[in-house]
Amino acid sequence: MKKLTYFPGCSAHGTSEEFDSTLKMVLKTLEVQLEEIPDWNCCGATSAHVMTENLAYALPMRNLVLAERLENDTIGIACASCYQRMKVTKVHLDANPELARRINSTIVEEGTYEGKTAVKSMLQFAYEDIGLEMIKSKVTKPLTGLKVACYYGCLLTRPKDITQFDSPEYPMSMDRICEALGATATEFDYKTECCGASFSISNTEVVENLSGKILEMAQESGAHAIVVACPLCQSNLDMRQPDIEKHSGKKYGLPVFYITQLMALAFGYPAGELRFPKHIVPVEGALSNIGKVVPAPEKVKKPTKAVEAESEDN
Amino acid sequence: MARVGVFVCFCGANIADFVDVPQVVEEVKRIKEVKYAIEYKYMCSDPGQAMIRDAIVQHRLTSVVVAACSPRMHEKTFRKALSDAGMNPYLLEVANIREHSSWVHQKDKKAATEKAMDLCRMAVAKSIANEQLHEISVPVTKRALVIGGGIAGIQAALDIADARIPVVLVEKSPSIGGKMAQLDETFPTLDCSQCILTPKMVDVASHPYIELIPYSEVIELQGFVGNYVARIRKKASYVNFKTCTGCGACWQKCPVKVPNEYNCKLDKRKAIYTPFPQAVPNKPVIDAEHCTMLTKGKCGICSKVCEKGSIDYTMQDEVIEREIGAVVVATGYDLWDPKPYEEYGVGRFKDIITSLEFERMVSANGPTNGVPVRPSDGKVPKNVVFIKCIGSRDEAKGIEYCSKICCMYTTKHTILLHHKVHDSHAYVFYMDIRAAGKGYEEFVKKAQVDTAATYLRGRVSKIYKKGDKLMVRGEDAQLGQVVEVEADLVVLATAVTAPKDNPELARLLGISYDKYGYLSEAHPKLRPVETAKAGIFLAGCTQAPKDIPETVSQASACAAKVCGLFAGDTMKKDPMISTVNTEYCSGCQNCVKVCPYGAIVTDEVPQGHGSKEMRTVAKINEGVCQGCGSCVAICRSMAISLAGFTDPQIINEIVSI
Numbered sequence: 001m002k003k004l005t006y007f008p009g010c011s012a013h014g015t016s017e018e019f020d021s022t023l024k025m026v027l028k029t030l031e032v033q034l035e036e037i038p039d040w041n042c043c044g045a046t047s048a049h050v051m052t053e054n055l056a057y058a059l060p061m062r063n064l065v066l067a068e069r070l071e072n073d074t075i076g077i078a079c080a081s082c083y084q085r086m087k088v089t090k091v092h093l094d095a096n097p098e099l100a101r102r103i104n105s106t107i108v109e110e111g112t113y114e115g116k117t118a119v120k121s122m123l124q125f126a127y128e129d130i131g132l133e134m135i136k137s138k139v140t141k142p143l144t145g146l147k148v149a150c151y152y153g154c155l156l157t158r159p160k161d162i163t164q165f166d167s168p169e170y171p172m173s174m175d176r177i178c179e180a181l182g183a184t185a186t187e188f189d190y191k192t193e194c195c196g197a198s199f200s201i202s203n204t205e206v207v208e209n210l211s212g213k214i215l216e217m218a219q220e221s222g223a224h225a226i227v228v229a230c231p232l233c234q235s236n237l238d239m240r241q242p243d244i245e246k247h248s249g250k251k252y253g254l255p256v257f258y259i260t261q262l263m264a265l266a267f268g269y270p271a272g273e274l275r276f277p278k279h280i281v282p283v284e285g286a287l288s289n290i291g292k293v294v295p296a297p298e299k300v301k302k303p304t305k306a307v308e309a310e311s312e313d314n
Numbered sequence: 315m316a317r318v319g320v321f322v323c324f325c326g327a328n329i330a331d332f333v334d335v336p337q338v339v340e341e342v343k344r345i346k347e348v349k350y351a352i353e354y355k356y357m358c359s360d361p362g363q364a365m366i367r368d369a370i371v372q373h374r375l376t377s378v379v380v381a382a383c384s385p386r387m388h389e390k391t392f393r394k395a396l397s398d399a400g401m402n403p404y405l406l407e408v409a410n411i412r413e414h415s416s417w418v419h420q421k422d423k424k425a426a427t428e429k430a431m432d433l434c435r436m437a438v439a440k441s442i443a444n445e446q447l448h449e450i451s452v453p454v455t456k457r458a459l460v461i462g463g464g465i466a467g468i469q470a471a472l473d474i475a476d477a478r479i480p481v482v483l484v485e486k487s488p489s490i491g492g493k494m495a496q497l498d499e500t501f502p503t504l505d506c507s508q509c510i511l512t513p514k515m516v517d518v519a520s521h522p523y524i525e526l527i528p529y530s531e532v533i534e535l536q537g538f539v540g541n542y543v544a545r546i547r548k549k550a551s552y553v554n555f556k557t558c559t560g561c562g563a564c565w566q567k568c569p570v571k572v573p574n575e576y577n578c579k580l581d582k583r584k585a586i587y588t589p590f591p592q593a594v595p596n597k598p599v600i601d602a603e604h605c606t607m608l609t610k611g612k613c614g615i616c617s618k619v620c621e622k623g624s625i626d627y628t629m630q631d632e633v634i635e636r637e638i639g640a641v642v643v644a645t646g647y648d649l650w651d652p653k654p655y656e657e658y659g660v661g662r663f664k665d666i667i668t669s670l671e672f673e674r675m676v677s678a679n680g681p682t683n684g685v686p687v688r689p690s691d692g693k694v695p696k697n698v699v700f701i702k703c704i705g706s707r708d709e710a711k712g713i714e715y716c717s718k719i720c721c722m723y724t725t726k727h728t729i730l731l732h733h734k735v736h737d738s739h740a741y742v743f744y745m746d747i748r749a750a751g752k753g754y755e756e757f758v759k760k761a762q763v764d765t766a767a768t769y770l771r772g773r774v775s776k777i778y779k780k781g782d783k784l785m786v787r788g789e790d791a792q793l794g795q796v797v798e799v800e801a802d803l804v805v806l807a808t809a810v811t812a813p814k815d816n817p818e819l820a821r822l823l824g825i826s827y828d829k830y831g832y833l834s835e836a837h838p839k840l841r842p843v844e845t846a847k848a849g850i851f852l853a854g855c856t857q858a859p860k861d862i863p864e865t866v867s868q869a870s871a872c873a874a875k876v877c878g879l880f881a882g883d884t885m886k887k888d889p890m891i892s893t894v895n896t897e898y899c900s901g902c903q904n905c906v907k908v909c910p911y912g913a914i915v916t917d918e919v920p921q922g923h924g925s926k927e928m929r930t931v932a933k934i935n936e937g938v939c940q941g942c943g944s945c946v947a948i949c950r951s952m953a954i955s956l957a958g959f960t961d962p963q964i965i966n967e968i969v970s971i
Binding site: 167168169170189190193217220 | 657776778
């Protein structure tokens with residue numbers, strides 16, 4: 001049994017409660033034991049790092065120091081924003097011992113930061129530490145027939161120097177996981193575009209505009225649904241969808257799943273346990289595609305003529 | 315008894331402001347061998363040199379010390395002054411009290427003065443042990459090696475050969491012509507590239523003074539200026555060039571198709587091929603990687619159809635040697651791979667191509683017969699977006715420098731597009747338009763009017779697919795707006811980069827290269843074609859990105875340098891070289907191992923006077939020795955001595971302070 005230190009973040013107990021609960025189901029199947037950081041605190045997003053340097057580092061650092069006491073190799077973080085703050089802090093502190101000493105002095109009663117625990121998003125953990133083979137081996141109800149657009153948002157793979165995971169512009173890890181589950185990942189050029197993030201509250205029009213384009217491109221790619229691994233992406237694309245449809249006059253009807261919900265579904269958990277009623281956009285339409293036989297595109301057979309040396313790039 | 319004269323220079327204020335020059339003069343006068351000492355404002359000036367000449371005669375000096383700037387600056391000047399006074403020029407010593415004292419100790423005049431005194435004492439002591447030395451004459455091999463057969467190498471080879479100096483031109487691919495042979499038309503005059511290049515290629519092949527060695531690489535260079543030996547590996551072509559007539563039966567019948575490098579892999583060539591119809595030499599080679607006869611032993615069709623029996627599957631690589639006196643390096647450039655531009659979907663979208671691919675498409679002899687098409691569906695594009703500075707001026711993904719030619723060839727591409735597809739429209743995303751050059755700005759202006767191309771100042775941030783179109787999103791910085799252009803085809807002006815083999819080539823030639831891999835010139839302004847190694851010159855993009863006119867000018871400059879080098883029958887060389895005292899030499903050969911120039915060989919001498927028993931000793935090749943002194947330091951028996959830096963000279967220096 002693999003052990004993983006867990007940092008749920010505040011949204012896991014609220015808006016993304018279904019991410020948290022399905023994540024726990026999935027990891028149980030994948031033989032990973034979660035150990036939640038005791039007495040964890042807010043990561044500081046998004047106010048701390050625009051206000052003071054000390055607070056921006058000290059809040060995540062306290063979590064990192066507490067996590068080190070658990071002595072696991074890795075911290076898995078559900079929320080993309082929490083992941084971002086924790087990873088930025090880790091990369092900067094590790095590269096700059098003087099900074100680490102200075103910030104550590106403000107939380108000295110919690111212990112000394114050593115930098116020995118890796119910080120990963122749950123997506124990265126699933127892709128790198130669990131691996132596609134393991135995921136595939138647990139699939140009992142493949143999602144064949146379901147076409148999904150994998151949406152990564154801005155924080156899971158960017159900036160490259162901080163995340164050090166997947167491509168910053170056209171990531172494929174979530175696409176590969178969806179394919180391992182039996183689903184089809186569509187070619188989706190908007191997978192790292194901005195959804196509008198926290199403007200959802202202060203300037204909803206911006207979010208409707210940006211998220212609207214993402215929905216439009218997802219629909220154009222032929223997807224039945226969007227898959228995400230970030231609570232804020234999920235809430236913007238799902239919760240704002242009816243308003244976007246109303247204001248643009250277009251109809252999308254694209255449910256927005258957490259990757260863990262689809263994993264749980266493919267691992268055989270009953271749909272009733274996956275908290276689908278929490279979604280604004282109904283999921284049933286999309287899920288009805290599972291199991292439908294997709295006719296394979298007919299291949300034009302080439303006449304087998306003389307030896308031909310084809311190069312890969314042609 | 316030695317009679318030393320010391321001449322201390324003020325160098326205007328350079329030395330005098332931080333070193334008390336009169337005090338230095340007073341101090342050196344106290345040394346008993348110093349018979350004359352004087353200061354002057356500028357020792358290197360004519361009156362300064364006259365003071366030295368007069369003093370040598372009047373005071374019957376046996377050696378001279380000039381305390382002034384670095385010997386790199388004026389050692390030659392002062393040596394000549396000694397010669398003019400009838401004195402052996404190597405009896406001069408320079409005490410560098412400028413770079414080594416006044417410039418670096420500006421905050422402490424007292425200490426700088428003391429250090430200057432020490433430097434003078436050392437020079438005086440050393441000069442007492444100086445011996446008369448004489449320049450060495452080295453014979454010159456009057457043959458030049460040109461590496462690379464693009465337009466730079468072609469021009470250099472022709473200019474040198476026209477001066478009746480034999481040239482060996484080595485080209486790594488099967489034909490000369492280089493990148494210019496791939497171009498359709500050239501800016502700013504829209505001359506047909508092939509039409510102006512191929513006559514020169516033919517001239518190379520038929521020139522009595524040029525030996526063209528295609529499909530070959532230089533693998534070693536030994537020796538020194540005027541006397542190099544180059545080893546050249548001729549790659550096995552599997553075709554006997556002597557009997558082959560270039561009839562083409564072999565490549566017509568060859569069943570193996572391979573992506574065609576000449577057409578940027580947009581179409582196929584055969585496994586036995588000439589790169590393009592105007593190739594020089596117009597003889598095919600077999601691509602050993604893809605030929606099924608060579609990989610699997612199956613086929614043999616080309617051998618069967620060849621009437622001359624020129625195909626030889628057993629051919630091996632061959633290494634040949636050429637004695638040469640000078641080298642022109644003209645290895646050209648590579649193009650940057652735009653893969654890091656993931657936000658553009660490079661590699662995912664077939665309808666994003668590079669400028670050279672576009673160039674091949676619009677070429678009459680190109681893969682699409684001169685009409686640009688979309689690689690995805692073969693349709694002729696209407697809206698074409700050109701994006702400049704792909705990799706250039708991009709610290710994050712590419713390189714910092716400007717590739718210099720992209721602004722101009724992109725302008726040319728908008729014209730060619732307009733010519734080939736009349737109802738097309740070009741959009742150009744640019745950072746700046748850099749059109750410095752004769753007729754360049756006019757060319758850009760005229761193209762903008764004639765083609766009505768839309769120029770958008772700003773960077774492209776994303777390309778995505780919508781239906782079968784590519785949506786190009788960028789900034790129009792002049793409007794301060796984000797714009798989206800619907801494109802059928804996107805052309806990326808990728809950066810010019812140094813050939814990837816340059817670092818390895820630089821190592822084998824013993825020359826330096828910069829952080830990008832471009833070969834380094836000796837001086838960025840005043841010696842732009844020379845390298846730091848005597849007798850090796852640079853032409854074309856291997857030194858930095860440049861256009862055709864500049865490349866040709868530099869190649870001709872190289873030719874002038876080579877001709878100048880070969881003007882005399884011998885070359886003069888400084889006599890500061892090592893000699894071996896065979897009496898002391900134990901034959902350990904440690905010196906052979908440390909010599910960076912390969913100047914030390916072994917020799918046999920009799921064990922003793924009249925003895926028939928022989929023993930091994932070291933022997934210095936005086937033409938090759940550069941006087942670095944490594945052998946002197948490693949020699950355990952103190953058998954090696956470096957002229958001008960003998961043990962008595964060095965010990966005198968040490969004892970004097």
